[in-house]
Amino acid sequence: MKTNVEMNKKVKETLDSIESIKEVEVSPFFKEKVMHQIRNASEDLQEATWSWFTPKVQLATLVCVVVLNVIAFNNLQKMTYNESVSSFAESYGLSTDTENSILY
Template identity: 40%
Template sequence: MKTNNNIQNDIDAIFDSVNSIKDVHVSPFFKDRAMQRLFAEKQVNQSRVWSWFSPQFQLATLMVFLILNVFAITKLDSNATSDEIDEFAETYSLIASEYESIFN
């Protein structure tokens, strides 16, 4: 086991080594350049993830969506659809039939 004197010598040696550390000199704009590189890399990563969702693809998707909606609306507004629904309801007796009640 080490004695207290040996431990104290080790602690003193460590503190002396701290005093021998020299200052580091960097260029004045080192931090600015490093930050620009970091932000540039982050922007590149984001563009890779969303590169398939380009404005051209968004416009094409919007146009297809609008065309399908207009087509569906025109088909649903036709009178033939309501006639077919009435015929279906009559065939399967889904419409309340008119009968004479004893209360009338």
């Protein structure tokens, strides 16, 4: 029972200390100022994020993509169907060698 008395005393002291806390006075435009600062910070971040992607870099990227696509398309046109199937079969071990077969 002694622990209950001590616990009740601590709870009462805690509740009494709440009464001594003063109300905080906040500026009526505090929220507006904070939201304005957040918006400005996010706009600065967005500008910094996309500032490197200038039209020159966009054009260079577009040229690289087009050149790579042209090279890939030309290589695709050069290969025949049989060559591509045989290279696929060899790379995955699906081809059979008829020259080395014992039963043939």
